[in-house]
Amino acid sequence: MIDKVTELILHDIQIGLLAPGAWLKQIDLEQRYRCGRPEVRRALDRLAQKRLVAHVPNRGYHVYRPDGRQEGEVAEIRILLETGVAGRIVTAATATDIALLERLAAEFVRLMADGTTLELYEANLAFHHHLLSLCGTQELVALVAEIRQRTSATPVHQWTTRARIEQSAREHDEMIDAVRQADGERLRTVMTRHIRQQDR
The missing domain is CATH 1.20.120.530 (GntR ligand-binding domain-like)
Known part of the structure; x- marks a missing residue:
């Protein structure tokens, strides 16, 4: 399930539905991809390791904006x-x-x-x-x-x-x-x- 959620988020980043700099609210992602918070959190952590999203402590995750x-x-x-x-x-x-x-x-x-x-x-x-x-x-x-x-x-x-x-x-x-x-x-x-x- 985590692989599937990761791929879904990645796909939406690549096609521009989740734009560079956009904040990713976990509750919105849970509803969008019909999954639980642990799956969303682990998927975001994976994408952060690949530098596709960025994690800001105490604020959350946003789509990475390359310079x-x-x-x-x-x-x-x-x-x-x-x-x-x-x-x-x-x-x-x-x-x-x-x-x-x-x-x-x-x-x-x-x-x-x-x-x-x-x-x-x-x-x-x-x-x-x-x-x-x-x-x-x-x-x-x-x-x-x-x-x-x-x-x-x-x-x-x-x-x-x-x-x-x-x-x-x-x-x-x-x-x-x-x-x-x-x-x-x-x-x-x-x-x-x-x-x-x-x-x-």
């Missing part, structure tokens, strides 16, 4: 981890893997026109999960997923403008092309730009 410094540092850690396996990704990728990446990238583009922000966010995660999983190290994939949660994962903060969303879609295509060409250096370059959300 620019932390977001920048997390991006740099992701770059080190994700680009560090670019060579392994391009070596391991099969035609089937590339075809799946193309379908995931196409779904992202489709949702730009027809989907919700949350659907777009989840499509982006699916693309990156599959790309990174090609490195063959599932512990790395899990570690990157955990690190991504340390900054604002709320979809509305993922992309600041429509132009940035469109650029992300183009970068997905560039990453696929680099994998298709077995060009690890190009993949590293595009991944770095993509993670930093840099303009060309």
Whole structure:
């Protein structure tokens, strides 16, 4: 039950229902997730250990509000981890893997026109999960997923403008092309730009 409550709270933080800085009243969470106070308290303690919520003695818990410094540092850690396996990704990728990446990238583009922000966010995660999983190290994939949660994962903060969303879609295509060409250096370059959300 505690795992389920933890996941429910985490999900609501990630989709923005529980916004950065929002105070989390335990009685409200008990009612929202239909569970008891011990389950809510243990779930909040777990999320505090992951720095997704913060505990303030004698006041309670609030959703963690990352600062620019932390977001920048997390991006740099992701770059080190994700680009560090670019060579392994391009070596391991099969035609089937590339075809799946193309379908995931196409779904992202489709949702730009027809989907919700949350659907777009989840499509982006699916693309990156599959790309990174090609490195063959599932512990790395899990570690990157955990690190991504340390900054604002709320979809509305993922992309600041429509132009940035469109650029992300183009970068997905560039990453696929680099994998298709077995060009690890190009993949590293595009991944770095993509993670930093840099303009060309």
